[in-house]
Amino acid sequence: MAADLSAARAALEGVPSEPGVPKPDPIVKGDNITRTFGGLKAVDVEHIEIQRGVITALIGPNGAGKTTLFNLLTGFDEPDDGTWAFNGTALGKVPAYKVARLGMVRTFQLTKVLSKLTVIENMRLGAKGQRGEKFLSAAFKSLWGAQEKANTDRADALLERFKLDAKREDFAGSLSGGQRKLLEMARALMVDPELIMLDEPMAGVNPALKQSLLGHVKSLRDEGRTVLFVEHDMDMVRDISDWVIVMAQGQIVAEGTPQSVMADQRVIDAYLGAHHDSDITEIDIADLEKAAEAELDEGTKP
Amino acid sequence: MDFAVVIDAAFSAALGPQAIVFALAAIGLNVHFGYTGLLNFGQAGFMAVGGFGLAVSVVTWDLPFWVGLIVAMLATIVLALVLGVPTLRLRADYLAIATIASSEILRLVLGAVEFKGTFGGSNGLTGFARTYKNLNPYGDGVDIGVVSFSKDDLWSITVGWTLVALGCVLIWTLMRSPWGRVLRSIREDEDAVRSLGKNVFAYKMQALVLGGVFGGLAGVFHVLKQASAVPTDFNTTFTFYAYAALLMGGAARVLGPVIGSILFWFLIAGLGSFFSQATGGTDPLIPASIMTDTQASLVRFIVLGLGLMLLMILRPQGIFGDRREIAIDGR
Numbered sequence: 040m041a042a043d044l045s046a047a048r049a050a051l052e053g054v055p056s057e058p059g060v061p062k063p064d065p066i067v068k069g070d071n072i073t074r075t076f077g078g079l080k081a082v083d084v085e086h087i088e089i090q091r092g093v094i095t096a097l098i099g100p101n102g103a104g105k106t107t108l109f110n111l112l113t114g115f116d117e118p119d120d121g122t123w124a125f126n127g128t129a130l131g132k133v134p135a136y137k138v139a140r141l142g143m144v145r146t147f148q149l150t151k152v153l154s155k156l157t158v159i160e161n162m163r164l165g166a167k168g169q170r171g172e173k174f175l176s177a178a179f180k181s182l183w184g185a186q187e188k189a190n191t192d193r194a195d196a197l198l199e200r201f202k203l204d205a206k207r208e209d210f211a212g213s214l215s216g217g218q219r220k221l222l223e224m225a226r227a228l229m230v231d232p233e234l235i236m237l238d239e240p241m242a243g244v245n246p247a248l249k250q251s252l253l254g255h256v257k258s259l260r261d262e263g264r265t266v267l268f269v270e271h272d273m274d275m276v277r278d279i280s281d282w283v284i285v286m287a288q289g290q291i292v293a294e295g296t297p298q299s300v301m302a303d304q305r306v307i308d309a310y311l312g313a314h315h316d317s318d319i320t321e322i323d324i325a326d327l328e329k330a331a332e333a334e335l336d337e338g339t340k341p
Numbered sequence: 342m343d344f345a346v347v348i349d350a351a352f353s354a355a356l357g358p359q360a361i362v363f364a365l366a367a368i369g370l371n372v373h374f375g376y377t378g379l380l381n382f383g384q385a386g387f388m389a390v391g392g393f394g395l396a397v398s399v400v401t402w403d404l405p406f407w408v409g410l411i412v413a414m415l416a417t418i419v420l421a422l423v424l425g426v427p428t429l430r431l432r433a434d435y436l437a438i439a440t441i442a443s444s445e446i447l448r449l450v451l452g453a454v455e456f457k458g459t460f461g462g463s464n465g466l467t468g469f470a471r472t473y474k475n476l477n478p479y480g481d482g483v484d485i486g487v488v489s490f491s492k493d494d495l496w497s498i499t500v501g502w503t504l505v506a507l508g509c510v511l512i513w514t515l516m517r518s519p520w521g522r523v524l525r526s527i528r529e530d531e532d533a534v535r536s537l538g539k540n541v542f543a544y545k546m547q548a549l550v551l552g553g554v555f556g557g558l559a560g561v562f563h564v565l566k567q568a569s570a571v572p573t574d575f576n577t578t579f580t581f582y583a584y585a586a587l588l589m590g591g592a593a594r595v596l597g598p599v600i601g602s603i604l605f606w607f608l609i610a611g612l613g614s615f616f617s618q619a620t621g622g623t624d625p626l627i628p629a630s631i632m633t634d635t636q637a638s639l640v641r642f643i644v645l646g647l648g649l650m651l652l653m654i655l656r657p658q659g660i661f662g663d664r665r666e667i668a669i670d671g672r
Contacts, residue, residue, distance in 0.1 A: 139538035151533035153526045155666045171519035178514040
């Protein structure tokens with residue numbers, strides 16, 4: 040896998056930093072995807088491609104349409120117009136559950152754990168092609184017992200990897216916010232997806248857990264999966280992403296490697312702000328106050 | 342004041358045919374509401390379709406009794422499909438509205454003068470239970486002091502509790518399976534289930550049909566045990582008594598609806614008998630200045646309501662429920 044990974048990243052090296060640029064080996068390809076809510080055009084993407092085998096970050100200010108794009112791509116929402124394909128399979132009008140079965144699994148910004156099920160039951164639910172999930176065979180344990188055992192073993196291995204094994208028998212509703220994020224990610228892995236889409240995996244996670252979450256996201260790529268994530272945490276974007284797509288007002292405004300995007304003046308203005316590169320504590324408070332006062336003065340002038 | 346009569350009334354009702362009807366209906370509601378989170382407020386409609394499915398087949402269409410049973414079950418499945426197709430893709434409230442409305446429509450149509458030739462009007466239909474009665478092996482009723490049952494009731498409770506037991510075994514095997522796990526997951530969050538590649542609509546439909554069939558079975562049993570199908574029997578109170586029984590026993594538990602309806606009828610009949618005795622006779626326990634015997638028949642519902650409230654406050658999970666599940670409700 041390691042060779043593939045470096046190949047995928049190397050391939051991205053030569054890709055120019057322009058919005059909607061074609062990639063050498065795209066897993067997702069979309070054209071002219073639009074979605075309006077009333078008069079507001081929430082998503083208006085001319086062309087998007089997600090490179091296979093790397094971590095792509097989707098960033099942008101609040102209301103840029105990142106989550107809406109997620110919903111559209113995964114079938115949780117229907118676009119007004121547009122076509123998109125996963126691994127060459129067109130996904131227009133394909134219901135969300137079929138998208139997931141194809142290998143494109145998402146998580147949610149507000150974690151959706153199944154509170155009154157135990158952690159291990161949450162995990163087992165994720166497994167694909169369960170015979171015991173068919174009504175007619177459900178009553179006969181002999182038909183699904185062995186498969187259930189195999190799924191449980193896989194779930195236990197994943198729980199151990201995500202350090203949730205101590206919580207195995209607890210209700211998922213009793214987990215902390217960060218543990219829920221971990222559980223959701225682990226549960227998505229039970230589907231064995233090719234592309235895993237994480238909607239703000241770091242939101243509400245404490246700094247200590249953040250580090251291990253970062254490691255987990257990287258490990259997803261290292262085992263050959265493609266990762267697409269929405270995030271506001273710039274440290275995370277800089278740290279782990281191989282490619283960054285910037286959205287603003289529903290459109291893709293910039294694309295590129297983290298370094299090139301962070302240096303792009305349009306991105307800095309639109310999203311990151313002038314002080315994006317410095318620690319907030321290092322900014323001279325006096326300077327800031329002076330600037331604010333100047334602004335106030337200007338406002339009070341007739 | 343004769344307490345033996347009170348106890349006899351309470352136990353006879355708790356183990357009698359009426360409790361069985363509600364146990365079956367509540368098992369269906371448990372599949373809908375307890376396990377899948379579907380708000381079906383029209384279980385009475387499923388019962389009406391089941392009961393009248395049998396009665397109409399045998400009386401109006403002159404079909405054999407056993408064919409009538411099959412017709413009754415098919416009719417409830419059709420009702421579930423008709424209700425489910427438009428509403429199960431929408432938010433949960435729509436199913437609640439559609440079911441309560443359709444159960445009322447069914448009751449009114451079944452009792453309408455215009456369809457008297459088919460459904461028998463407000464008097465309903467009789468004369469379809471002969472095959473059922475002829476199967477009765479008991480020669481005589483039973484009275485052992487604490488409980489007393491007539492010959493017919495004895496046969497009904499034999500059949501009824503067997504059905505309830507089989508139903509419980511079926512629910513238990515289904516709900517421990519991965520299929521049951523998907524249902525419980527849908528109750529928690531259907532988008533999460535969808536994101537994991539499960540066809541949520543199909544599962545909700547299966548649950549609606551399964552619970553509806555239990556409702557239909559309750560309806561069939563109801564019309565058989567009294568040998569008549571009367572439209573007014575299937576009013577909304579039927580549904581809400583079944584809900585009360587379910588919540589008392591504990592939702593999402595196999596035995597919850599069964600124990601719930603036994604307790605419900607124990608209390609209804611026991612309290613009813615107690616208050617009517619306490620206010621009746623020449624020297625009543627409760628003087629007429631406080632409560633007359635006509636008021637007494639309503640007081641049992643007040644007391645039962647109070648009891649239900651106390652149960653919800655002190656033991657919100659019901660008798661069989663798991664306290665920890667309720668505790669994490671503050672999602």
